[in-house]
Amino acid sequence: MKKGPLTIKDIAKDLNISTSTVSRALKDNPDISPETRKMVQDYAKKHKYKPNALALSLRTQRNNIIGVIVPELANHFFSGVLSGMETIAEDKDYHVIVCQSSEDYNREIRNVQTLIKARVCGVLISQSKTTTNYDHFQELLDNDIPVIFFDRICTGIDTDKVVVDDYSGTFTAVEYMIKTGCKRIAFFTAPMHLEISKNRKNGYLDALRKYHLPVDESLIRIADTKLLGYEKAKEILQEPNRPDGFMAMNDYTASGVLLAAKELKLKVPDEVSIFGFSNSNISQDTDPMLSTMDQRPMEVGKQAMELLLEKIENPENTSRKNKIIKTSLIVRQTTRSLPEEL
Amino acid sequence: MKKGPLTIKDIAKDLNISTSTVSRALKDNPDISPETRKMVQDYAKKHKYKPNALALSLRTQRNNIIGVIVPELANHFFSGVLSGMETIAEDKDYHVIVCQSSEDYNREIRNVQTLIKARVCGVLISQSKTTTNYDHFQELLDNDIPVIFFDRICTGIDTDKVVVDDYSGTFTAVEYMIKTGCKRIAFFTAPMHLEISKNRKNGYLDALRKYHLPVDESLIRIADTKLLGYEKAKEILQEPNRPDGFMAMNDYTASGVLLAAKELKLKVPDEVSIFGFSNSNISQDTDPMLSTMDQRPMEVGKQAMELLLEKIENPENTSRKNKIIKTSLIVRQTTRSLPEEL
DNA sequence: GTGAAAGCGCTAACAT
């Protein structure tokens, strides 16, 4: 009676052959006679032999583990992204180790150390909001561990990235409102030092320009929470020349705008159109339900993982790749319908 | 110029000592002279030596990886649970590998195979809704891999479990409504064959009994979605002897009930109290915001992970442990305030 | 067609 899991050695002893023969037979090596192969394979199946992944890793120096660092797991977007990553990884026989930075720079550093120690063969990162120094990311590269950033990308490190197309997402949403009759569209955004804000603003401005609508700076406000959305909308909607459309930073802000409009007895979407962003759960909970842009978290996750695995499996290819994930328009009830196409 | 990461061998060669001395010096073994120790440690730090976890695992037959199988990652409860697990694991230097079954029995089987192959040292499972056969779980135990179930426990396998206290959560919520003046409380539940429904119903009934309120079977309805909550509430609220309180299966159902009450111009909470369950995001998005029971996902995750690590580190202790995580009452705006305590 | 032996990185008996 032996202890521990069955090894190649055990099989060899039991079958009176050498370990190398067993090893080869298991991989259907044609050098080995068909009879021996069959014998070994039958034995393995019968005794549920499972190769020791640890020993394998030690030899190949590859453990097929991918590390992922996200700011927060309990978040609709990130858990969706992780879900997408999982899907691809499972397909190609990789495992995913998750770490959360909890938006904390120091914890993020520890996450990186952990992953280096675990000798993962690649890392996917969406950086914490508090991270401003990138030495720890560089350390990954110094250890020859490929890194891909997604969503919250790090512009200070030269590597591949996967981002959501904020520019054209915003452009499309604003264009939709214009096509459905809006003439004065307000833009509620996050602080302008963020990359995301700049891209969204450009999308907004370009849509207005395309349709020759005037740009009114007073319609552009910093508001990225439900409360701020509510307050600023209430303010702006009581001015003489009130807007007839709102492009919000996210669904929470949009829900605040909606609240303000309802309180002012303005009809949504007839008098005021509202567009959210993210397609988070809340967008289906409001009444009327929010029109919004889906950021396709699954797709972000899948693409990032695919990019990484490609890089791992073709290390000689050093070209930079940036993927931009198109958002997808979700028209619900806070915007009007498109007029019939010609 | 050598390639690959620095090994003990490299250090030994460079310092003209043996690998065992290096190994010992790195662990501050007192057998080694302080000078040698310092020399080795300084060298290691300077050259950023990192022990090869793979080689270590091969020796110790332990890789400090924990597998987790959840039905769905993009879910408020499960991502919270995972978050809690992560916290504990990180503390004790374990890694977490996530798998999602996507509520699919066959995928769950594959998840289990994957984890066995990866030779994880323990597994945490919340089973898929479609799982009715437990052979794959048994296989984990046959491979000497400790298993803990959480939330969606498997009653067919003899192992430790961590569950949410549905009984007393419901009891507490119903009791709260009674204390704040409700006399006729409806109970909206999921299908009664589920463990969770039975436990909740018992909590509901016992609370009524404690305060000598009559049980009216017509107030107990199957409703576990927003739509069903809306429909059944609308129905029941228009009957002559309408209820003045609702205990819902989850926050979605509760939001449907709220919608119905608002449409019928009933004042919430003055004329109708409503309790949700889960403390999911939506509970803060409704107007008024829902009173609900928090299921403390973090706590579930932490406790499950602690139980597992204890089992891994003390394999000789074979006693069964079941943990019941108390829910916590969250009073928002769909219930009245408690009268002043005496 | 099969076996013996070396080696992946590290540790721990067992020398000296």
Place this chain on the structure above:
DNA sequence: ATGTTAGCGCTTTCAC
């Protein structure tokens, strides 16, 4: 106080 050796499970030359 330090070095030598064997071995964790597996693959892969190199022999025969």
